[in-house]
Amino acid sequence: MSANPITSALPAPADSRPAVTVLSGFSPGAVHAAARALLIADDRLLVVSHDLTGIRDGLVRRTVRTADRLLEQTTVELVHGCVSCTLREDVLPTLARLAHTRPGDDIVLVLPPSVEPEAVASACAHCRVDGVPVTETVRFDSYVTVVDADRFLDDLTSSDDLRHRDLHAADDDHRAVAEVVVHQVEFSDTVVLWSRPGTDTLELSRIGTLVHRLAPWAVQVPVGTSRSLDCTGLTTLVRRTGRHNPERPGLLGLALEGRPIAVHDTGSSEVVSLLFESRRPFHPQRLHDALDELTGEALRGRGQLWIASQPDTVVAFESAGGGVRMGGLGYWLAALPPERWTETSIGRRIAADLTWDPYYGDRRTVIALIGLHLNHATTTALLESCLLTDAELAGGTETWHALPDPFAGCFP
Structure with missing residues (x-):
């Protein structure tokens, strides 16, 4: 008699890898308080942190502690003083080592203010320690960002670069403060909204709404409204939640996979989210001329663009702190032979199939703009004025290449 496949099935083995909670945020006081x-709440928990004050000289100070004991405090000398080297050469190897020497102890990795959580996730995807992928040794359970309600809006609207606050990781680190702040929030699966008993309740509500517009996929955990903090309750809400999905694409790849990048908003509240979509490509010169006005109105912009003069290229777009970053995200599927489509993710191919246009294929613009008192009608009209006109569209792709293009050569 053959065994019954239902009754003979064995339960899946329990995951014995230590769970890592990655804790980030631009306010060190709030992050370290969390x-x-x-x-x-857990006397077996390990907290790993790195001081990057000396990173431009190739020096990083690593600290490992429990609730009642300092286990390590070591200065590490790096071959190259940069964030990616710090992650590969010390941060991830430290996590793997602790998993072997203290099995069963979960880890909280506290990131310095200038380190973005997506950089950690990217390094994890490629880093090996003693020949073994780091993800086989530890399990990255969740990415948690701590937002200091009293400072968040000031940082988000700041025009400072990191170097203005002496936080740049290298001489060529030209990131804006606002850029780092939004990246920390947007990559998180949990946002701890850190406030104090004296924080204005209306302001706290506005910050919570703004955070939701920036990261509608994240769970918000408000703390600090009372004079006592429930440490056990906070632990329950942010640790061992399993919220991190390592298969989730980076923020600029979300729209390509058909995932939402903005909350649908009627524009009736103070914090406004606008989603602009178009099958018609942008005129490169008119788009370029409108960028200052767009970024001046919106606190945050993100998404993908289709530009007529470069019809085969997916262009990534993001803005924060008054600055704009644009770069190539590869080719539209419609510009590739079908046998190369398998080089992209299943999610992207499914999204393209669901929205495929007989003429344009998967080419389309999807942009989210988020701001305070952002005018839906005015901003939408500005974006629409940058699209090709009917006459320009009728000229076909042969004429589009001849359009004046300030972006020529920018998206290899």
């Missing part, structure tokens, strides 16, 4: 609260 880390201390997690330590208080």
